[in-house]
Amino acid sequence: MGVVALSLGCSRGVRPDSAVAGTKPVTGKVYSNEAGEQITLIGLEPGDAHKALVAFEGTKSELDGQVLVAWTDQDSRKTEYWTQWRGHKQRFVAVHDRGGYEDLVFSNVNHTGYTHLKPDTGKTGALKVEKIFERYQDAEGDKKYQALLAFDRKFWTNQAETQLKEAVAETNKACGSKLTSAVAWDSITDAQINEISFGSYCKGPLESLQKLCERSDEAKRAIQAKVQTVECRVDPKAALKLEAQKVIWSVTSGETVQPDQATTFFTDNL
Template identity: 75%
Template sequence: MSVVALSLGCSRGVRPDSAIAGTKPLTGKVYSNEAGEQVTIIPLEPADAKKALVEFNGTKSELDGKVVVASVDRDRGTGYWTQWRGRSQRFVTVHDRGGYEDLILSPVGATGYTHLKPDTGRTAALKVEKVFERYQEAEADGELKPFLPFDRKFWVTQAEKELGATVAEANTACGTKLSATIAWDSIPDPVLNELSIPSYCAGPLESLQKLCGRSEEAKRTIQQKVQTVECRVEAAPALKLEAQKVIWSVKSGETLQPEATTTFFTENL
């Protein structure tokens, strides 16, 4: 009787076009860590909907205080995918580590990730109907609407931030003051939406860093002959060296392999 009452109470008022229409919440779980980050996951039934509500708190990101609906997959752990700024993002993945759960959280705008574990106390106090209602309110108030369309400016800023971290690592390893640029005029919205630009553009920087770890001679050569790395999206992957500028071209689904990139620098610097 109580389960039926909970179901009816939560379902009342759900809009027909809602992402959670026709679903009801099951028992949820709260995860936390010592840094104060909290993630609440509430599966929704029917199970074949493959949906869950995810609530974020204490993440120091724009996700804080928000409840989002996520699509659930079970490939390499249980992943929770959310449409955010026009892209499908996996902010949360839960792994079974041989008897204990490990939640990996990668908030929007973060360059890394953190680990959370089940929080027994908070889970016991969790009221899933309140979270369910909170999501309904967010839909009704339009709270999540600004985060749904594709946001080129946001993803450009994020890509440059992530690539900047790779540049810093290369400069530390090589004792250089390299700069890296992304030729944004070569990257239309569909490509930016499809590719992880920082990952694609990191190739030459990672190879230079690897070479600097091999010898002092390699360090000195790179210090003298490389000042800038430019990343572009072109019809075919390629690597060129013009003056002291490395031009790195990638294509969707294709890039030069690390061995080939390292060999290029070995032979051309």
């Protein structure tokens, strides 16, 4: 994040158990785009704490109006801002050095899309970093805000189901089929939901089927006749099986059947 020094007022006391205890706001920059999205980054000192505040406005997401504490990870070309949200450590914001200009990349809670913002000189000049710091302190004491930081199994399972429904619709359109999808949530622990993006992992076989249908009418006919359901589950080993018109897609931490393997499996077994 480029450094913009701003004059500071007197900060009110910070609770000893606050995530920003022992820090103070010293720099800030506002980024915006033509879509009306605005993200404000507030640098905190001391620098070796590697902390910042991130404020969201106009992003058309549940993050709007929120101020989150972030842990920064920086290299020569970018700074990533990692925050806690609904029990996940997530990177909503990364600022890239594009060789002469800054590009802030924002990804939403479910990471299904990305938008770009650039430094806003006018809004940065009017920024009061102490106000953002105080907004965060107020939020820390709010029960609704704290609930949004805690792990939320239902939220993440719903997110995954929504992504899968979209993938199923695209596959059915390509294949002229009536496939359904299912996730064996009883095989999946809270820790695994917190670790694995099931919306992304579980749509793998659907994407392979879709590509096969886009290549040939023969694949379409085979999938229409032989596949009714795609089930995603967690097993000790990543695997792909076809049983009684059901594709069983097993994933595990850090491992899934690769796209080429899935395509080969379907080509050989359908």
